[in-house]
Amino acid sequence: MKLDIFTLFPEAFDWFRSQRSVRNAIAEGNELRLFDYRETTPLGAGQVDDAPYGGGAGMVLRVDVVAAALDAVYGGAPGHRVVALTPQGRQLTQDVVEELAQEERLTLLSARFEGFDERVGIHLASDAISIGPYVLSGGELPAMVLLDAVVRRLPGALGSEESGLVESFSAELDGGLEYPHYTRPSEFRGWRVPDVLLSGDHRRVDEWRMEQSRLRSAS
């Protein structure tokens, strides 16, 4: 998968790129590229935003700046999905993550300030996605949230200590929540691990886990 992120703060992704799942995914042949709107802006002095028509507070990321950035990288309109990150978009869920993880290429557009000029969403992006019904200061964290969720669905991204298959919201658990996990010690301050997990009976353990998952998901 080729993942491109357009942002005003590419350095914000340094930590994210160093995460093992991302390094694994890149080692498997996936790509993660970062582009700074300021590098390709057609305006002077690295300008990328402007005051809103009609007045009011804040600055708006200009449509010509976003278009120039996409043109510079793709030579025109990209032939793949371009996701604008905005609190006004379709809410990110595991189903949306699974859908995006099937794509061969994906571009994320992140904004700051008051957000994008509306024409970005209408003419340059194919999708608008929100990571939740709240407003953050910029699209960098939303981009990393979406990317993290997508990257862990790519073959080879996770290490052997994580399954990635049986997780909350997965088809393996009928879309429900994952069952509880315990590890050593088997007893701590009188808090005991359920006996079934210490029984060595894998059939009973599986049944117990599915039952726990159903109970958690129903409440």
Ligand SMILES: C[S@@+](CC[C@H](N)C(=O)[O-])C[C@H]1O[C@@H](n2cnc3c(N)ncnc32)[C@H](O)[C@@H]1O
């Ligand atoms: C301060 S927000 C702009 C909010 C916008 N004025 C509004 O009220 O809808 C700046 C940028 O952060 C990103 N952002 C903030 N919250 C987000 C969320 N919940 N999901 C996705 N992106 C978000 C978007 O890229 C957004 O354009």
